[in-house]
Amino acid sequence: MTLPLFSLSDDPGPSFAALVQRVGLRPPVPDTPLAADQIAHGTTVVAVRFADGVIMAGDRRATSGNLISHRSIEKVFPADSHSAVGIAGAAGPAIEMVRLFQLQLEHYEKVEGSRLSIEGKANQLGTMIRSNLPAAMQGLAVVPLFAGFDLRRNAGRLFQYDITGGRYEERDFAATGSGSLHAGTVVKLGYREALSRDAVLDLAIEALFQAADDDSATGGPDLMRGIFPVVATITAAGYERIADDDLAARTGQLLERLRSRRSPADQSGAESS
Amino acid sequence: MSMPFYVAPEQVMKDRADYARKGIARGRSALALTYADGILLCAENPSSTLRKLSEIYDRIAFAGVGKYNEYDQLRIAGVRHADLKGYSYSREDVDARSLANVYAQYLGQIFTHEMKPLEVEILVAEIGDEPGHDQMFHIRYDGTMMDESRFVVVGGDSDAISERLEAVWQDNASLSVALGAAVNALAGPERTLQPGDLEVATLARGQARRAFQRLDDAAIGALLAPA
Numbered sequence: 001m002t003l004p005l006f007s008l009s010d011d012p013g014p015s016f017a018a019l020v021q022r023v024g025l026r027p028p029v030p031d032t033p034l035a036a037d038q039i040a041h042g043t044t045v046v047a048v049r050f051a052d053g054v055i056m057a058g059d060r061r062a063t064s065g066n067l068i069s070h071r072s073i074e075k076v077f078p079a080d081s082h083s084a085v086g087i088a089g090a091a092g093p094a095i096e097m098v099r100l101f102q103l104q105l106e107h108y109e110k111v112e113g114s115r116l117s118i119e120g121k122a123n124q125l126g127t128m129i130r131s132n133l134p135a136a137m138q139g140l141a142v143v144p145l146f147a148g149f150d151l152r153r154n155a156g157r158l159f160q161y162d163i164t165g166g167r168y169e170e171r172d173f174a175a176t177g178s179g180s181l182h183a184g185t186v187v188k189l190g191y192r193e194a195l196s197r198d199a200v201l202d203l204a205i206e207a208l209f210q211a212a213d214d215d216s217a218t219g220g221p222d223l224m225r226g227i228f229p230v231v232a233t234i235t236a237a238g239y240e241r242i243a244d245d246d247l248a249a250r251t252g253q254l255l256e257r258l259r260s261r262r263s264p265a266d267q268s269g270a271e272s273s
Numbered sequence: 274m275s276m277p278f279y280v281a282p283e284q285v286m287k288d289r290a291d292y293a294r295k296g297i298a299r300g301r302s303a304l305a306l307t308y309a310d311g312i313l314l315c316a317e318n319p320s321s322t323l324r325k326l327s328e329i330y331d332r333i334a335f336a337g338v339g340k341y342n343e344y345d346q347l348r349i350a351g352v353r354h355a356d357l358k359g360y361s362y363s364r365e366d367v368d369a370r371s372l373a374n375v376y377a378q379y380l381g382q383i384f385t386h387e388m389k390p391l392e393v394e395i396l397v398a399e400i401g402d403e404p405g406h407d408q409m410f411h412i413r414y415d416g417t418m419m420d421e422s423r424f425v426v427v428g429g430d431s432d433a434i435s436e437r438l439e440a441v442w443q444d445n446a447s448l449s450v451a452l453g454a455a456v457n458a459l460a461g462p463e464r465t466l467q468p469g470d471l472e473v474a475t476l477a478r479g480q481a482r483r484a485f486q487r488l489d490d491a492a493i494g495a496l497l498a499p500a
Contacts, residue, residue, distance in 0.1 A: 003375045004353040005346070016360075019353055025361060103360055106483075110328050110352045 016107035017100055017128060027096075034139040037065025042075045042094060044179030044211045044218040045086030047147045047158045048187055049172055050200035053235035054147040054156035056084045057204040059179070059212060060227050061219025062091050071222060076230040078239040080105045083121060083148030084232055088177030090140040093132065097142050101125055118150045122159045122167055130165025145176050149234045156234065179211030179218035186210045197233065201242065204231055205250050221251045289390045293414035294429070296340055296392025302428025302459060303336040303396070303472075306442065307407050308451035311400045311477040311484065315455040318472040326474045328485035330355040332400050333369050334476050338428040339393035339414075347376065347395060369399030373410035373418060381416025390414050394427040400476045400484055404445065426458075434458050448475070449496040456497065468493040 004023065012018035020026055045058040058075035061068060070091075077098050079085045085101060087094035104124055109115050116124065125146050132142055147158040159167055160174040172191055175184035186207040195203065208229050212220035221228050228247040233240050303316035303325050314336055316325040325344075329335045329351050337344025351372055359367045376395060384390045391414055398409045411419045411427060419425075423442055426434045438458040446454070452473065460466045468490040476484045488496070 001354060001358060001371075001375065003347075003350045003379045004357060005350050005379075016356060019357065020360065023357065025357070099360070103356055107352065107356050110356075111349055113324065113327070 014108045014111040016104045017131075019107070020100070029134045030138045030140070032138065035065075036139065037067070039139070040064050040069040040073075040091040041089065041178075041217065042073055042091045043088055043177035044175070044183050044208060044215070045075050045088055045145050045177055046175045046180070046183045046187055046204055046207050047084075047086060047145050047170075047173060048191065048195070048200055048204060049156045049158060051194040051196055052156075053149045053233060054084075054158055055200050055204050055231065055233050056086050056145065056147050057208055057229050057231040058086050059208050059219045059229050060222070061212075061217065063217045066216075068219075071219065071225065072227050074230050076232055077102070078232070079121065079146070079148070080109075080115075081238045082151060082234060083118065083146065084234050084239055085125065086145040086147075086176065087142060088144070088180075089142040093135060093140045094142040094144070097128055097132065097144070101128060104128075117152070118148045118157055121148065122146050122169075125159075126161060126165040126167040128165075129161050129163065133164060136163045143176050145174055147234055149236060149238075151236070154236070175207075177218070179208075179215035182214045183207040183211035183218075201231065201233075201246075202250055202254065205229065205247065206254055209251070209254060221247075223251075289384060290415060293384075293390040293392050297338060297394055297414065298429030300338050300340075300428065302426060302430050302434055303338050304424060304426040304434065304438065304455055304459065305334075305336060305396055305398045305409055306424035306438065306451055306455060307404070307409075307422070308448055309404065309445045310448065310479070311475055312398045312407055312409070313448065313451045313455060314398065314474045314476070315452065315459065316472045317459050317466060317470060319470050321472075324472060326472050326487075328352075328474075328483065329372065329397070330359065330367050331364060331482050332476060332484050333367070333372065334398050334474065334485050335395065336398075336427060337393055337395045340391070343391045344393040344395060347379075347391075347393065350379075351376070351397070369397045369408050369410060370420075373397045373412060373420075376412050377416045377418040379416075380412060380414060384415040394431075396425045396427050398425075398476060400478055402478070404478075433461065437461065452493070452496050468497065 012022045040062040042062050047056040056076050060072050062070040062073040076086045085098055141163045150157050158170050158174050160170055173187045190203045212218040228244050231242040301317035305312055305314045314326045318325050323341055326336045327348055335348050335351055355367050395412050401407050409421045409425045411425045424438055441454045456466050473488040473493050475486050
């Protein structure tokens, strides 16, 4: 490799995506549509604002048509120290988009010597989704969620997208993927202003659990293999992934609560919960 | 038709080298030295916005002296080289040696083929997994490259600073001892440098993925305060 130097008129600036395009590393767009069972798809991610910031949670299943292609894929990633991106859609291009987005933020920070604002990051992701539109039309759609802690406003913020790169800021919560309808409803019913960390963790876990219960493309907690959703909080302290032990304990409590609703002996206990 | 005067190649090279050296000597120096937990980078730089030291990659840092626009262009090219390499292969495959090589190639090319050489001197440092595995490269305006394992000084006054640092350098020094030695070497016997005159950064082992960290004036002051 030689030193990547450019003339002033076609310098890619602080954008890594532009640099990648400039050196010809961008993959070509397929010219015929790909069938859904030819490629792996990732599904459900939810993000909820709470007292300290935002939480993001994603299940672990990838499907190709009606088959499960991966049981432990990850769909929630740190974008940088104070933001996260969750993906739904064609798994390959989605993970590639996350990789490029992470690099885009780090590259900007190193070249410019300062960080992008959270709006700037959200817009960057929108641009990347927009440039994926030709691939999306061939069945490689990627629809992420973006959440971060805004250090200037001192609050958590979250953004939803459509496949054209349309960027929509949400106030309370957002969900994406095939299970988003079910997961979103659970969050909607359980949402309160400024939930505690404990409460919002339980809410996110239940949202994914209920989505998995009704949507075959969303994976539930796999107790046999010990695979739990990826759950992360983004607060003033930064991105923090919740440990599996904690998730296992909370899943156990959730199952206990759901079981008690079904057993006649515990009817009174179920009503009070 | 007029014929250009013949100038001996030795003379051309010497003139270019003198020109580059003069340009570099107008600015202040920078240095890097190993300490117990990694590599310390320190530069005399009263500006807090026009930086001499910066992050290239997870374990790699850059320092440039001389003409700002020229070494800043090299810095950005270095960030691009490293990020592209990490993107097309893997983060582990990005190393200081290959970056220093492309810098040396480029500087050598400009020195021999262009009218005006670059008036810069740069250093590239990388921390290893364990003490003793750190790497530092010194690249001069003509593409000459040297590798060092203890310390590197770049800039017009580098010989005098190196001598002063040589006298006090010790293996496995703590951060405050290393910083004290670096600042005294940069200042020389007749001057004292305040935290506001310095730009300091570390590449610290065993920290986060991105090892490069800047130290602000308060942190520099605290480290330099007599214990």
